[in-house]
Amino acid sequence: VSDFFTVSVLVATLASGIRLATPFLLASLGETIGQRSGVLNLGVEGVMLIGAYAAYITALRTGSVAAGVLAAMAAGAAMGVVYAFITVVMHATQGISGIGIFLFGLGFTDLLFRQQVGTPVPIDGLRGVDLGWLSELPVVGELLFGHSVLTYAAFALVPVVWFAMNRTTFGLNVRAVGETPEAADTLGVRVNVVRTQAIIIGNVMAGLAGGTLALDVGIFQQNLTSGQGFIAVALVYFGAWRSSGVMAGALLFGVVSSTVLQLKTLGIIVGASSTIAAMAPAILTIVVLVLVSRRIGAPSALTVPFERDS
Amino acid sequence: MGVRGKARPEFRLTTTWDAGSSNAQRGDMALGSLTGDDDGAAPDVPAGRLARLLRPFVGVAVPAFAAIAALIVGAVMLLSFGANPLVAYGELVTGAFGSADNLADTAVRAMPLALVGVGICIAFRTDVINIGGEGQIILGAIAATVTSMAFDDVPRVLLVPMVIVAGAIGGGFWGAIPGALKAYAGVNEILSTIMMNIVAAHLLSFLLQDLLIEPGAIKIQQTRRLSENADLPLLPGGTRLHIGVLIAILVAVLGYLLLFRSALGMRLRSVGHNPDASQYAGMAVKKSITQALAFSGACCGIAGAVLVFGSESHRLIGEGGAAAFTQNAGFNGIVAALFGALHPIFTVPASFLFGGMLTGGSDMQRATQVPAALVVSLNGVVVVFVVGSLRLRDRLRTWAGGIASYGGRA
Numbered sequence: 001v002s003d004f005f006t007v008s009v010l011v012a013t014l015a016s017g018i019r020l021a022t023p024f025l026l027a028s029l030g031e032t033i034g035q036r037s038g039v040l041n042l043g044v045e046g047v048m049l050i051g052a053y054a055a056y057i058t059a060l061r062t063g064s065v066a067a068g069v070l071a072a073m074a075a076g077a078a079m080g081v082v083y084a085f086i087t088v089v090m091h092a093t094q095g096i097s098g099i100g101i102f103l104f105g106l107g108f109t110d111l112l113f114r115q116q117v118g119t120p121v122p123i124d125g126l127r128g129v130d131l132g133w134l135s136e137l138p139v140v141g142e143l144l145f146g147h148s149v150l151t152y153a154a155f156a157l158v159p160v161v162w163f164a165m166n167r168t169t170f171g172l173n174v175r176a177v178g179e180t181p182e183a184a185d186t187l188g189v190r191v192n193v194v195r196t197q198a199i200i201i202g203n204v205m206a207g208l209a210g211g212t213l214a215l216d217v218g219i220f221q222q223n224l225t226s227g228q229g230f231i232a233v234a235l236v237y238f239g240a241w242r243s244s245g246v247m248a249g250a251l252l253f254g255v256v257s258s259t260v261l262q263l264k265t266l267g268i269i270v271g272a273s274s275t276i277a278a279m280a281p282a283i284l285t286i287v288v289l290v291l292v293s294r295r296i297g298a299p300s301a302l303t304v305p306f307e308r309d310s
Numbered sequence: 311m312g313v314r315g316k317a318r319p320e321f322r323l324t325t326t327w328d329a330g331s332s333n334a335q336r337g338d339m340a341l342g343s344l345t346g347d348d349d350g351a352a353p354d355v356p357a358g359r360l361a362r363l364l365r366p367f368v369g370v371a372v373p374a375f376a377a378i379a380a381l382i383v384g385a386v387m388l389l390s391f392g393a394n395p396l397v398a399y400g401e402l403v404t405g406a407f408g409s410a411d412n413l414a415d416t417a418v419r420a421m422p423l424a425l426v427g428v429g430i431c432i433a434f435r436t437d438v439i440n441i442g443g444e445g446q447i448i449l450g451a452i453a454a455t456v457t458s459m460a461f462d463d464v465p466r467v468l469l470v471p472m473v474i475v476a477g478a479i480g481g482g483f484w485g486a487i488p489g490a491l492k493a494y495a496g497v498n499e500i501l502s503t504i505m506m507n508i509v510a511a512h513l514l515s516f517l518l519q520d521l522l523i524e525p526g527a528i529k530i531q532q533t534r535r536l537s538e539n540a541d542l543p544l545l546p547g548g549t550r551l552h553i554g555v556l557i558a559i560l561v562a563v564l565g566y567l568l569l570f571r572s573a574l575g576m577r578l579r580s581v582g583h584n585p586d587a588s589q590y591a592g593m594a595v596k597k598s599i600t601q602a603l604a605f606s607g608a609c610c611g612i613a614g615a616v617l618v619f620g621s622e623s624h625r626l627i628g629e630g631g632a633a634a635f636t637q638n639a640g641f642n643g644i645v646a647a648l649f650g651a652l653h654p655i656f657t658v659p660a661s662f663l664f665g666g667m668l669t670g671g672s673d674m675q676r677a678t679q680v681p682a683a684l685v686v687s688l689n690g691v692v693v694v695f696v697v698g699s700l701r702l703r704d705r706l707r708t709w710a711g712g713i714a715s716y717g718g719r720a
Contacts, residue, residue, distance in 0.1 A: 015504055042500060046690070067512035092697040095439045096499050096648065100693030103641055107686025114681035222683075223633065230504040237501060275512045282508035285501070286491070293496040 003266050007139065013262045014255060015143050019216065020152065021049070021254025023209040023225075025154045027232035028239065028246040029161050035236055036165060037198035038178035038301040039087055044206045045229025046105025047079045051207030052214035052224050053109040057116060059123045059215060068123075069150070069211055076207020076275035079105075080200035088192045088199070102229075110222045117220070125218030126150060144184025150212045158207075161243040174198050178299035181306040183243025191306045208230075234285045240292060240298065249288075253281050372703050373649050373660075380688045387687075391680040402685075404671025406666030414549030418620065420636075420658075420665025422447065422613040424558040426643025427488060427650060427657035428565040429485075429609030435569055436602035437582035442488060442503025443610045443640025445510030446481035448632055450611025451618045452573035453480025455626045458540040458619070459522075465678025466539040474557060474615050475539050476540060481611015482604045484510065493596035499603065507640070511632035517600050518628035531628040542620040554616040558658065561609055565654035568605070578602050613639060638686070642668070645689045648696045664689065 003009065027044050034041050041047075047093050054075035059068030083101060086092045126148040128135075134145040165171035176184035177191045206229065213228070214220050231253060239245025260277045263269045269277055313565065385395035406416050426443045433440035441444075457476035461469060488502035518531040542552040569575040580588045581598040589595045618626050618634065627635055646664050650656035667689075671682030 086694055086698045086710075091701045092694070092699040093700075096644070097694050097697045099441065099641060099644055100690045101695065102690065103645070103692025103693060104687050106638075107683045107690060108689070111387070111681050111687055114683060117399035174421045177538075227504070227508050230501075234501045234505065237498065275516040275519065279509045279512045282505040282512075285505045286497070289497045289501060290491060290495045293498070 072211025485607015
C-alpha cells in the first residue's frame, strides 16, 4: 500500500483521474442543459457510442484528430435533432425512448464497425498539449499542464455553461421552460424551440464526450462506453443540475476509476478483487442519489412534454 | 375514483383507460399512455363509417406502425450496405421460423425476453421504470447456480423447481432494492437500476473469477458443469426446445392474473395511474412500488435461471462480459413488452417475434454479409417508434370515436 502513497504515484493517479473525468464531464454538462429545459435524455450512452464511432472512423480515414472531433459533434447534433423530434414533437415517453436511442446506438455502431472496419485498427489518438515550461513544473506540471485540448475544453465549459445558464437570456429561457413552461409560453418564449435547442446542444456534447473517449483510447470496439453515458446522466442528479456540482461528480468518478486502475497496476489489489473495487463508482452513485434525492428538486417540468392548450 | 368500497368496477374502467395527455401533465414518468388497452367503453362520439370500422384496430396500430417503420429503416441501412433488403429479410425470416429447429432456437431465444417482458409489464404498469433487467437476470442466475451447487444430488423433479424459485428470489431481491430506494428514499429508479446493473456485472465477474470458478488450471470465467439434475428437461421433438418455454408461458399467465385479476394487481395499476389518488384511497403506495420492482426483478431472475440451466453448456459463463451471458435480454425484454402493449400475454408472441429477429439475424449475416448487429439497432428503432407514435394513436383514437385521451381521469 505504501507504494501508492508516493508523490509520483499520487500525482499520476490524479492526473489520469482528470483525464478519465473528461467524457463524464462533457456528457453530464450537456445533459444538464437538456434537463434544465425539462427533457430527460437517457440515450446519452447511445449518443456517446455514435459520437465515439464517428470520431474513430473519421480519424482513421482522414488521419486527423480534429476532423474526428468535428465528426463526433456532428453525429451528436444529428442525434439531437432525432431526439428532439421524438420527445418535443411526438411527446414520446422520455425514459423509454432513451433506452431506444441506447439500443440503436449500441447496435448501429457495432454494425458499422463490423461492416466498415472489421478488426480493430488503432488510431493516433489525442495527445497532451505541450505548454512549454508550465508542463515541466514539478507536480503541478504533470497534474494540470499535460492534458489534451479536449480536457481543457471540457473544464473551460464549466464556467461557460454556468454563465450561459444564469446570466444570459437563453439560459433564463431554458430554465423557465424547464420549470414552468406554461408561464414561459405566456411570456412569449417558444417552449419547444428552446427545448429543441437545449437538446441539440446536449447531444452535441454527448457526441463529443464519446469522441473524446474513442480518441483517448485510440480504438473503437463494441460497447466502448460500457455504461459511462448512464453514469453521466446520474451525475446530473449528483451535481444537482449545477455545472460546478456536475464537475465535482465527474472528477470524483474519474479519480475513483483511476485509483482502482492504479491499485491494480501496482498489484495492491489483485485478480478478482479488482472487480469488487470497480463496483465502487456505481455504489457511490446510489449512495449519493439517496443523499441528494430528498434535498434537491429536479426541474419541475422534467419529462413533461409541452403543448399549448387549445 | 375516490371511495374505496364501491370503486372496483369503476376502477377497472378508469385504470385501464388510456390516459395520454393528462398522464403527461403529472410530471412523472407517465406510462399509462403506453398501454394498448382499448376498453371499448368509449362514449359514442359521432364518427364516420370508416372510422367506426377502424376503431377495433387502433390498439394494434402502434406496434404495426412501429414494425413497418423499423423494417423501412432497416431496408435503408441494408441498401446502403449494398445488400438486397428482400433477400436479407427473407433470410431473416427463414432463419427464424423456417424449420422446426429454427423455430425451437427462436423459442429458446424468446424465453428470457418473455420472462423479462412480463416483469417489465408489472413494473411499467405501476409506473416504475425498470431498466435493471440485466442485473436482475444476473442475480437470478447466481442464486440459481449457487442453489444447484448446494443441492447437487436432489432429484430433478425437485431441483428444477428449486433453481427456478432461487432465480426468482435472487432477481426479486435485486429488484426490491431500487424499489425500496425509490419508495422510501425518493431515488430515481431509472438511475438506481442502471447502477445495480453495473454492480451485478462486476459481481458476476468476481464470483466467476473466484468463488464459483471451475476448479482446475484453466482460468475461464465459468462454473463447472452444474448438476444434471438441474438441467431443464427437453421437450419431445428432438430440438433444443426445453421446458423453459412452458415456464415463460406460465409466468406470463401468472403475470396477467396478478395484474388484472387480483386485488394486488389492481393496487399496482392504480398506483401506476395516480399515486396521489391511490394514497388518498388508502392504498400503500410505497409498498406497491417496492413490490412492483420486486415482482419485476423476480421475473427477470427466472430468466437468469432459465439462461443457465437451459443452456447447452449447463454452466454459468461470464467470459466475454455480462452482456454475453444475458444476451441483452434485460433491454430487449423492454422492447418485447412495449411491443406487446405492456400486456403479459401479448408479450409472449412479441418476444417470439423478437427472438426470431435475433436468431434470424445470424442467417441474414451469413447470406448478405451484413452484421447481425443490425437487429439490435432495429430493436432500438422499434422502441423509439412505439413510444413516439402514441400521440399519433391518441389522435387516431379520438378521430375513430374512441375516448378523448384524458377522458377516464379527472
